[in-house]
Amino acid sequence: MxxxxxxxxxxxxxxxxxxxxxxxxxxxxxxxxxxxxxxxDSVDLAEGAPIEALxxxxxxxxxxLAGFRSSLVAxxxxxxxxxxxxxxxxxxxxxxxxxxxx
Amino acid sequence: xxxxxxxxxxxxxxAATADDLVLLIHDPIDPATLIDHVRTAADGAVVTFDGCxxxxxxxxxxxxxxxxAYESMAVAKMREIAAAARAQFSIDRVAIAHRLGRLDIGETxxxxxxxxxxxxxxxxxxxxxxxxxxxxVPIWKKEYxxxxxxxxDGELPPPPLAGxxxxxxxxxxS
Numbered sequence: 001m002x003x004x005x006x007x008x009x010x011x012x013x014x015x016x017x018x019x020x021x022x023x024x025x026x027x028x029x030x031x032x033x034x035x036x037x038x039x040x041d042s043v044d045l046a047e048g049a050p051i052e053a054l055x056x057x058x059x060x061x062x063x064x065l066a067g068f069r070s071s072l073v074a075x076x077x078x079x080x081x082x083x084x085x086x087x088x089x090x091x092x093x094x095x096x097x098x099x100x101x102x
Numbered sequence: 103x104x105x106x107x108x109x110x111x112x113x114x115x116x117a118a119t120a121d122d123l124v125l126l127i128h129d130p131i132d133p134a135t136l137i138d139h140v141r142t143a144a145d146g147a148v149v150t151f152d153g154c155x156x157x158x159x160x161x162x163x164x165x166x167x168x169x170x171a172y173e174s175m176a177v178a179k180m181r182e183i184a185a186a187a188r189a190q191f192s193i194d195r196v197a198i199a200h201r202l203g204r205l206d207i208g209e210t211x212x213x214x215x216x217x218x219x220x221x222x223x224x225x226x227x228x229x230x231x232x233x234x235x236x237x238x239v240p241i242w243k244k245e246y247x248x249x250x251x252x253x254x255d256g257e258l259p260p261p262p263l264a265g266x267x268x269x270x271x272x273x274x275x276s
Contacts, residue, residue, distance in 0.1 A: 029172055030242040031253045073259050075240070078175035080259060094172055094240075098256025101169070101176075101200060101241025102153050102212050102232065 020047045022089035026054065030097045032072075035062055051076065051093060052083040058095075071098055122184035125199035126177055131210045136197035140217035145194050147221035149228040153212035155205050159254070165246045169202045169211065172240040176200070179239045183231050191227040193218040198231060200241060211243075 026041040033039050036058065045054060051074045059065045074081050075094045087093065123139045125131075133152065141148050155167050184196040194217040201211050214231045218224035236257060243254045 027172065029170060029240065030244070071258065075172075075175060078172075078178050094175070096172065096240050096259070097242060097253065098258050099236070099238065099240055100243050100254035100256035101171070101239050102236040 021045065022047050022049075022087060022091075024054065024087050024089070024091045024093055026058075027092065027094040029094065032065075032068070032095055032097055035064055035068075045087060047088070048086045050084050050086055051081060054087065054093060055083070055095060068097070072096060121195050122181065122188075123195075123197035123199075124177055124180040124184060125197075126171060126173055126180070127199065127201055128203045129201075131199045131201050131213045133210065133213050133215070136199055136213055136215040139197045140195035140215045142194060142217065144219060145217040146219050147224040148215060148217045149221065149224040150216075151212075151214040151228050151232045152210055153232065154210050155207050157207045159245050159247075162247045162249075164207065165248060166207065167205045167211070168244045168246065169200075169205065170242055170244075171200070171202055173202075176239050176241055180235065183234050183239070186234070187216065187227040187231050190230065191218070192220070192223040193227045196227070196231060198235065200235070200239070202241075 021044045023042060023044050026043055028036045028039055028041070043054060043057070045057075055065075055069070055072075055074070059069070073096045074083055074085070075096055076085055076087070077092050081093075123136060125136075133150065137148055137150060156164065158164055180198050180200070184198060187193060187196050197213075197215040199213045201209075205211055212232070212235065214228050214235075216224045216228040216231065218227070238259045240259075242256065244251055245254055
């Protein structure tokens, strides 16, 4: 068993220079929180991945999200952000449903 | 409601600047606190907006509402609104409070107070503040009816590339 583990590690380090990853915090509110089933998540992404890619990841696991995409606005670090915004480690991202305060 | 001594651990309870008061609270809003905050000897007018929970929505009888917010961002956006109002109108002070959690019929969910030397600017700025809040501050309400509950239809905030809270150019009152 030890031999096999060593072999796999050696193989991976030889073949694939793994692209650097970043960790971002993701927040969900309102209807999205109910769909995802949690208010907060922590996700590892490739460095520089756009917000859109992060959303796509959740869309893959929760297909019902697709219908909401056009009615959502993204935020990065408490400021509205374009879907193409690249993310860096430590960012706080949220997908905001149409707001209804007041 | 304490407005002079914010609890350090309460993310939502913070004053914006020395002159603006921005509150996100779970306790009932006390309008007198906000009015007292904005009223100074230099002011000839204080205009307020009291947003309260209505007993029906689209013809369905409402039992109560439940508000939630992205608190850190909501407080930041409310501060921006206060600053934008002061930049755009000849006013003195702004106070904005929004309540979170369960609210029953008739309770105040949002309260805005604006003071100014003269009333036109106070009216305009108060209207700007509540209208902008409803479009841009990340707060959501769920409406509970006798036969179920649903998230209220909301408004899509403006495109992000427009930057933080552009003040609308003399937007006609609707």
